[in-house]
Amino acid sequence: MSDLKTQFEAAVANSKKLSERPDNSTLLKMYGLYKQATVGDNAEKKPGFSDMVGRAKWDARNGFKGTSGDDAMQQYVDLIQSLS
Template sequence: MSDLKSQFEAAVANSKNLSERPDNATLLKFYGLYKQATAGDVTDKKPGFSDMVGRAKWDAWNGLKGTATDAAQQQYIDLIESLR
């Protein structure tokens, strides 16, 4: 397992142990980075207008379109470290 991948997995585990809950914008950033790092570019259709949470998540993920897996993993790690 690569060093970056193990650091990413540790950061994902650490995200559940933050001292306080991040604000919604930060949570959406976590979501988008995680999805980009684990699944790549979004391929699903944008959720309907009535699904506001789904649309916000989709927008957060779609905003990272084209970001390489390694870059998304590193950004996720850096974000977690900034909140610890």
């Protein structure tokens, strides 16, 4: 397992142990980076207007479209470290 993957998995575990809940925009950034790192580019259809949470998540994930998995992992690790 690569060092980056190990750091990423540790950051995912640490994200659940943060002393303070991050604001919504930070949570959406975490979600987008996590999905980009683990799944890749968003290929799902954008949810309708009535699904506010789904649209916010879709937008957050789509914002990282084209980012490589390794870059997304590193950004996620850096973000969690900045919150700890």
